[in-house]
Amino acid sequence: MSKFNSARVRALVSSPVVSESVPSGLTHEGGAGYVREPKSELFLLAVTNMVGEQTFYEASDKRDDRYAELVRAVTIADPEWTARFLAWLRGAANMRSASLVGAAHFVKARLDAGEQGMSRQVVDSVLQRADEPGEFLAYWSSYHGRTLPKPVKRGVADAVRRLYDERALAKWDSEARGFRFGDVLNLVHPSAVTDKQGDLFRHALDRRHGSIDGVPASLDVLRARAELLAWPVEQRRALFQQDRDTVTSTLRNAGMTWESVAGWLQGPMTADVWEALVPSMGYMALLRQLRNFDEAGVSDEVAAEVAARLADPAQVARSRQLPMRFLSAFRAAPSLRWAWALEQAITHSLANVPALAGRTLILVDTSSSMQASFSKDGSLMRWDAAAVFGIALGSRCADAEVVSFSSAQYYAGDPPGAKTMVFPVRGGESLLRSVDRWKDGGYFLGGGTDTAGALRRHFTGHDRVVILTDEQASDGDVHRALPAHVPLYTWNLAGYRHGHAPSGGRDRHTFGGLTDQAFRMIPLLESGRNAAWPF
Template sequence: MTRFNTRTARPAVSSPVTTTGHTAPTYEGATGHLRDAKSELFLLAVSNLVSVDTFYEPGAARDDRYERLVRRLAIEDPDWTAALLAWLRTDGNMRTAALVGAAEFTAERLLRQAPGYSRQVIASVLRRADEPGELLGYWTSRYGRAIPKPVKRGIADAVQRLYSGKSLLKYDTASKGYRFGDVLNLVHASPDPDKPWQGELFRYALDRRHNADTAVPPASDRTLTAHRALMALPVGERRAVVTGPGGAERLAAAGITWEALAGWLQGPMDAAAWEAVIPSMGLMALARNLRNFDEAGVSDEVAARVAARFTDPEQVRASRMFPFRWWAAYKHAPSLRWAHALETALGHSLANVPALGGRTLILVDRSPSMFPGYGFSTPNRSDIPLAEQAAVFGAALAIRAAAPTLVEFGQTSTVMDVPWGGSVLKLVERFGQIGGTDIPSAVKAHFDRHDRVVIVTDEQTRAGWLPSNCYGYGGMRETQIDDLIPKSVPVYMWNMAGYKAGAMPSGSGNRHTMGGLSDAAFGLIPLLDAGRDAKWPWE
């Protein structure tokens, strides 16, 4: 009798998020599966917006868990932790978590007198010119004004890379506790030898910090001199710059951002003002201001140019915007003239979502813990809750799958119609809210010989129950995933919130957990389907 050479035989594969075999209850009382330290840190890091309460976990407790894990792994495996933090700030696009992680990584290594790594880790997470000051603000509020050498040197490395005339105008503002000049004073950064202009810029930043009224920008910096000229114009003449020929070019050359333009004009942001500054705005700023454009009456011609940027795959990729940001732009835009471009941009941002063959069951969690309210927010400062983020990813996977069964679930569940080649944005609009989190019941109701199962959730499920005849008497026992889905069928659990206990074992045996707010994790599904091991995203 054939035991192993069967149609369902699959090569054993592994994935990086791994459970230990130990258990603890989920927040809704089911048996939860604990992960090793690296896996727990990864899932928490990709969903943690520092100091933000979640439905089940206060922000302070969440931050403490994150810091303890970083500090532990800074000693146990500094190479892995350094790579995680660098990836987190770049492809992971989690700015604050990366910055806090780098500071705590360094603090622990200094405490243990462990040499190496710290300077490089600090420099690796500083990617924007306001972040050296941000890191100093965190460090001094946590550890006092004494700045250790690795922190100084890592920040100085970043200063050489990031400080320019344009970045000074954008980020060196009076609202900051640590101005560019303060950072330079504290870390003693030298100009980059390959940037001969940087010495004058540094001197100007110091002078501007202490003598704002009399500081004169270096003549060699065209952005700073152009900005000074525009700022010297009488207020009554400034709107003529905006409406006159070459107004957009003059604003861009002087580093006038959309945030600063209204203050410079000392008047309303009408259509002419927006149309002058739109060419120099980044994609994120454009997506967030569509309502303002419509309310100001920006012309269709200019709107078409904005839409063309949204449909450019290179610009969308370069923006590193999370897919749900395009849903947010669509949700808040009052007119439909943006709809097609936003759908296209969302598609570009979901480039890693595979077109899965066979039959795929996709379960999307719509329980209260995935929504804001009940005294807590979700791990997201915007008004786009985890439930809507989950819906974006579930809808995108369903639209591209050959034979999807898309289900929204909570304590009950509903199958959703998936139009072939339809709109992800329109499909997301149809999701609702369902009380409770009951993964076992949703699986029992809808699994029917599917080739794979994808569950997008915070994993905090209630226990499901099955009849038990153990020990010679009837009763009930708690349901596990393996009771409901054959071990030969892969289950991919997409963790949206980074809680400690998960809903199933992970890392092997066709049971795999992924995490993060980008689409990158979906690229692992066809890899694991094909019998190939998955690695950490930076490997």
């Protein structure tokens, strides 16, 4: 009888998020807790961290302090890895605040250790929007003081040269900001790339100090904007009686965003106003204004134009919107004329969700801690993300059982055990409709997190198990609730310190984040190849 050469044999593979093999701690709910090595803990925290936001188990200040400590520790241990990670975090992962905060602590850690180099490049790499140099300096001054070391000045200056133009000044420079464009220029002293940018820098400084004596002749957009702002209210409203192309061109040439038009018009944002603005609006702005378009009565012709842009796979990719943003837009829009475009958009945003052969058990954690919001308006919860990913994966697998789970022990006197509901995946049903059916059907359960109990109840020889969760299991050891040879893929949606199972190899792997990027790792691992960091 063969000891090693059996039909079940597979290559030993590894994944990047690594933890201890034996639990040394406890989850927040008292289950077996596996400590991760620092890079792994930092990665899972960063890709789910909105900075300054409360989570179910961690106060915002405690969570932010843990993040800062991890960035500093990993920077000292491996600055090259941390530099690549922070650039990826702001880029492909589109985590704006976490990357800016991370860059600030990267620089401080390097300076405190007496190390030279890399800091300037890291600061420059995370500043990708024209308001972010000021945002970065605001964070630095509030956390590290107003003295700016050379790497900060040079990194911010590099970004300013890339990002500051007329339209950026019109959009982002306002009295509502503590660090205006002029403040940033005063602090970091960037050299202008062109003569025109030099005029812009001088004009921004004049604006900041209230000494404007006209707009330089080279700044066409700002001159056109100044002319529009000088129009009387009656002339502003009369503009929208002209043909749409003329209105659109007039507003675009003056760098007028929908926000600035809303204040400038001093009247209602009617259908003709929105229709003139649509060609100049960015992808995110369109996605967030669907309700306003409907309420204003935007024509079906213009709505079709908006829908085409929302559904365009290239624009979806460039926008780097989280998949849950499309769900939020779908829920907010009064009419159904956006539904198909949003369905296409969320499908494009989940392009990396694999089609898996064999039988797959997908457990979606809908305990009370997963009800925590990760959006400022409270419209999106972590369990929304778990449901979106779980249903999307289930719909693509050859044979999937999708299960919502929590714990039957809601109150102290309740009997222990898992509470579960099997969600029937319907072939051909749209993802957005499926998520609505999940919500309307009571699949968001609440209560505790009996992950091990749900595994024992629903595992029946599946080829793999995927769990979408914050990992804060309340009972037992999740790792030992499943046969050791069955691959367990944990998708972490919260970034707490302790995991519910080991990770990094031996058929136990943890991924994380609020995008579809890490789904690419499952096919790699199952084909016998190691999965590396995505940067």
